[in-house]
Amino acid sequence: QKEVEQDPGPLSVPEGAIVSLNCTYSNSAFQYFMWYRQYSRKGPELLMYTYSSGNKEDGRFTAQVDKSSKYISLFIRDSQPSDSATYLCAMSEDSNYQLIWGAGTKLIIKP
């Protein structure tokens, strides 16, 4: 079993829909959680960065962490075709400098 599990998709939704992307993990020591967005033929870019449990909102994006369930989510409201990309989750322990990555979910927003 991988430390971080993420459904590779593709996930295809119509423009304007609310998108939910998820990762589960097995290591209860993870405290830092990140979502990266990767467009085709580009490098990943950091989208959201959260510490411990709770929600964080940035515009149309909301990151949610449930440490008790070892489950993190990224919600995208009012999805746009420009949101079409691969979304990768990543996480790390407090003092461990290694990021552990999910495999990424390919998201397609249909106009």
Added chain:
Amino acid sequence: DTAVSQTPKYLVTQMGNDKSIKCEQNLGHDTMYWYKQDSKKFLKIMFSYNNKELIINETVPNRFSPKSPDKAHLNLHINSLELGDSAVYFCASSHLRGSGELFFGEGSRLTVL
């Protein structure tokens, strides 16, 4: 002005050859990384340097050798290329060692024939 730049972007070569990929960051960051991304998009860390010191050296064949001449540059040299080395190689940097905020280059797509 590109923050993390890699060269070349595309590399097509024959098995057995030796090749290098170069990376430079102009962000003033202390830590740099090499990642390998396979065809299934899975990102795997290979090496990390902090102020020119090797701090992460994952289980990677010793045909791969990183070199950091200064903290703004991290190069990757690959000897005796094999078919399985075909992948996209990403350079990244972060302000602090252990930071989850990585800045990635656009990647170097290596194809070994």
